[in-house]
Amino acid sequence: GAGVSQSPSNKVTEKGKDVELRCDPISGHTALYWYRQRLGQGLEFLIYFQGNSAPDKSGLPSDRFSAERTGESVSTLTIQRTQQEDSAVYLCASSPGPGLNTEAFFGQGTRLTVV
Amino acid sequence: DAKTTQPPSMDCAEGRAANLPCNHSTISGNEYVYWYRQIHSQGPQYIIHGLKNNETNEMASLIITEDRKSSTLILPHATLRDTAVYYCIVRVDGGYNKLIFGAGTRLAVHP
Numbered sequence: 523g524a525g526v527s528q529s530p531s532n533k534v535t536e537k538g539k540d541v542e543l544r545c546d547p548i549s550g551h552t553a554l555y556w557y558r559q560r561l562g563q564g565l566e567f568l569i570y571f572q573g574n575s576a577p578d579k580s581g582l583p584s585d586r587f588s589a590e591r592t593g594e595s596v597s598t599l600t601i602q603r604t605q606q607e608d609s610a611v612y613l614c615a616s617s618p619g620p621g622l623n624t625e626a627f628f629g630q631g632t633r634l635t636v637v
Numbered sequence: 638d639a640k641t642t643q644p645p646s647m648d649c650a651e652g653r654a655a656n657l658p659c660n661h662s663t664i665s666g667n668e669y670v671y672w673y674r675q676i677h678s679q680g681p682q683y684i685i686h687g688l689k690n691n692e693t694n695e696m697a698s699l700i701i702t703e704d705r706k707s708s709t710l711i712l713p714h715a716t717l718r719d720t721a722v723y724y725c726i727v728r729v730d731g732g733y734n735k736l737i738f739g740a741g742t743r744l745a746v747h748p
């Protein structure tokens with residue numbers, strides 16, 4: 523596709539359920555980022571994938587959060603045993619490579635509501 | 638990553654220039670200054686970046702001081718659609734270049 527695609531666009535889930543959020547980066551982009559944005563707040567870094575290197579998971583808030591990426595394509599962010607505090611917009615971005623001078627392109631996000 | 642400091646909010650009249658400041662006093666010599674913006678309910682959008690020379694593109698101009706400790710993003714003729722949160726980011730060199738967003742400046746353009 524022409525841009526970063528995220529699905530679903532909206533997700534309502536019950537507290538305690540697991541959810542999977544999907545990100546399709548721009549073709550050829552080796553770097554992929556996940557962010558969380560709570561209502562009225564800034565972007566909170568979660569995880570960063572760069573090619574075949576080990577991902578930077580330093581932003582994951584707890585062990586309920588995990589993410590995978592298959593090669594340089596699709597990524598899935600999984601939240602287990604969701605809590606109401608997990609309600610937020612989850613944004614994915616991709617960029618061409620590890621060097622400087624590479625802008626990141628963001629998707630429209632998945633709005634997660636935990637009830 | 639070097640930290641950046643931005644005012645939390647600014648106002649600008651439509652048609653006037655919007656000048657958004659950013660302080661990055663601990664920036665390293667090989668770190669670039671990036672600007673992104675986030676319009677309500679959308680993902681962030683890249684605007685411009687620079688190292689030490691002033692830069693201009695179709696969206697904005699970036700003025701970086703000679704000592705590189707601060708910069709200003711200039712929207713030459715602000716429109717209502719420029720109302721957004723503007724983020725100034727300093728990006729580290731090396732293999733891992735994760736983008737860390739601060740609180741940004743909320744710019745309100747009014748008629």
